[in-house]
Amino acid sequence: MQAEARYREGITRLQQGDDGAREAFAEGVAIAPMRDALYLELARACRARGLLPRAASLYRTYLALPSVPEREAAAGELAAIERDALVGIFDDGGPAPRAPRAESAWARVPLGVVAGATVVAGLVLLLVVVRRRRGETLREIATASPELQPAIAFLIGSLRHELLKHRLLVLADAIAALERGAAEPGHHAFVLARLFGGTPLVLAWAGHLGAFIRALGPRFDLSRTDPEFQRAKRALDRISRLAAPIHDARPHALRELAQQHRQLQRFDAYLAGIQRTLLRQQIDDGLLAEVRADITAELAGRPCTITWPAPMAPLEAELFRVDLVLLLRNLVRNAYQAALAGPAPARVAIELGTTLEATGEEAVWISVFDSHPGTVPLHGARGAAYRGLDLVDRILARCDGTLEQIAGRDGYAKGLRVRLFGAAAAGDGAAAIGDVG
């Protein structure tokens, strides 16, 4: 119902020439696919607004649906659009002849100077337009703004899974067969159903891209700023415009469909490449050495023995480096302060490891043991002595980590264990772009 309301609002706004139509459609797409019956209404609204190419595309989408009540009327309206477009080719567009003007001062300027100035002006204009249009790519934004990486990872995952994988990439074999003229029964219908059944591709795309902007702001107008997104959008636009000849299995349309589909495969590989770099921090000997140096300086010779992990293979966790360093420092600081406040000898030990989850992914855990027998308040107000753990709480909230108290061992009264989402076994890989045929 909510989605329907948004779609109907979009159609109404379109009929009124209201710019809010685009947003209404994008919101509808984000909720649920548009009902088949609305395609015809939308096509007619586009036609009434003079958006004839878009109207024609929507009429073709409607006519490609398996059973529609107004097929004959829609076909007639589409035929009228196509007929008018053909007749319009022969319209006279030339200007009426003008009386010659008196010679102006410009006429006395050498032609070469005029030509040179025109070229320079054109280049300057081009640079201004390109600079204004060139924003940041998604990769650049993710690198420059790591705090946005969790949201970017989620949005990329949705785009890849819902639009690319299940509507487009699933068609690779069928499209390749159609391109070669070697399609088997069912291939063509399979392609038509995936491409043109359900929400129009361009609307689905707008919904996903709109989600980037709504979640993260206008900086994420990626169809404008990221060349890879621009190429993908052009591919989807082109496929949408080819609906009728694809439906008719015209060889040129099938060849172009295959070409645009390969572009979308490259786009998927591009997104996968970005996805694999997001929010992935190594916990290695170098990082531990850095924290160890800080803690040693803080201790300044006070009598607390801290046992650090032996050299180890790096672990990968899903959190930012700055958070990881703060986490380790505050856990160890909390532990040595507790140990120094307890019975001698004051001892602290740090251990790291991974555990296997039922999903096949891994959790990374960090345990810090200390020799103080008292328990640590894990929830609620802790007081000044545990302010560092308040910071630990905030970091864990950002990265979906957890904190628990665990039993001690071998001269350590207790421990605190942090669990983090591991990154080594997480996420999808990426087909090499060279793999795309």
Add this chain to the structure above:
Amino acid sequence: MNLLVIEDGHEYSEFVAVFFRDWQARRATSAGEALTLLAAAPVDAFLMDLRWTQGDEAALTGDLDGTATRLFAGDRARARHYLLDHQGTFILAALRAAGHHQPALFINDLAPRRLANLRTLYGDVRAVPRFDAAAIRGALEAKAQ
């Protein structure tokens, strides 16, 4: 090949119908439905969708409250997303627990370490990175992994 396709949508079963007309395939959208179908007739392999995007909370496999408590500080909404994102693995766990150890194929570009972990947990688990009919046929008709 008798195949059980386990997915929340229709892409996998439609793909099988088009490219594997020599196979018998049935479709389930939950662990419960899969187990019911398996009780009626055995299959040779499972074709699994890893990530769900839709599904009633009641039909989801996995401990929603336990996941919320253990991983998300009690946030059930985020726990639900987590179960959806990995629903295929939870369903596979349920199938294995019920004694069904047929090969399970994911069409997903899994990180190698994750695939190795899934094999540690669930035995014969296979993966192809994309919808590639030849690769899928090869993966499912191959001997045990």
